[in-house]
Amino acid sequence: MGRQGNSSPRKTASGSRGGSGASGKTSAAVYRRRRLFVGVALLVAVALGLGGFAVAGAFNGKQASSTDGATEPASAPNAAPSENQAGTPTPAPTPSCNQNLVTVSASTDKAAYGPDENPLLSLKVTNGGPMPCEVNIGTSQMEYLITSGADRIFSSRDCQAKSEDLVKTIAPGASETANMPWPRNRTLEGCSLIEAKPGAGGAYYIFTAKLGSKASPKAVFQLN
Secondary structure, rough: OOOHHHHHHHHHHHEEEEHOOOOOOHHHHHHHHHHHHHHHHHHHHHHHHHHHOOOOOOOOHHHHHOOOHHHHHHHHHHHHHHHHHHHHHOOOOOOOHHHHHHEEEEEEOOOEEOOOOOOEEEEEEEEOOOEEEEEEEEOEEEEEEEEOOEEEEEEEEOOOOOOOEEEEEEOOOEEEEEEEEEOOOOOHEEEEEEEOHHHHHHEEEEEEEOOEEEEEOOOOEOOO
C-alpha cells in the first residue's frame, strides 16, 4: 500500500478518507511528504507558466517561433511574478541620428528583360551614420516609380491597397531592402483604368525608389 501511494498521490489522498489505514505515525508522515511534493510541483508549474506567457508576449508574428525565446523560460522560476514585472528594464530610446546620412537606392535584378520576364524592383535603405537610426520604411513612405523620358509609366501608389507605417531601427552601416515585382503594366493616379501597356522592343525605362522625401539615383533597365 505504501508504494502504490507514492506512485499516485491523488488516489491515496482520496482513499484515505474511506478506508482504515496502517499505523497513524507512518500515515501522517507519508501524507505530509505527499502534500509537500504536490505543493512544490504546483509552484514550479505556475512559475513555468508565467515564464512562458512573458516570452510569448515579448514576440509577435514570426518572432513567436524564434528559437532565441525558447531558452528564456528557464530563468522565470527563479523570480516571483511581481519581481519579474518590477525588474524588467525599460528599453533605452534610440539615439537621435542624422537623417541626412540615411540613403535610398534603387536597383533591378537584371539590366535587360525578355518578352516574358518581369523586372524585380528593389528599394534599399542604408544608414550611413555612426549610430542607430529609426526609419519609417512602411508603405506609407515607399514609392516605386517608373518613367520613360517625360512619360510617367507606373507608380506603386496609384493602386496601393494599404498605407501603413513601419518604423525600424537600422544599425550603423546596415540596410533594409524591399522588393516588388513589376508586371509590366501602366497605372494612373487614383487607379483609373488604363489599357495601354509599356512598349518593348529594346525600350529603356528608369526606376526611381522613393522613401518619404528621399529619392534614389536612377536605375535604368531595358524591356525587349
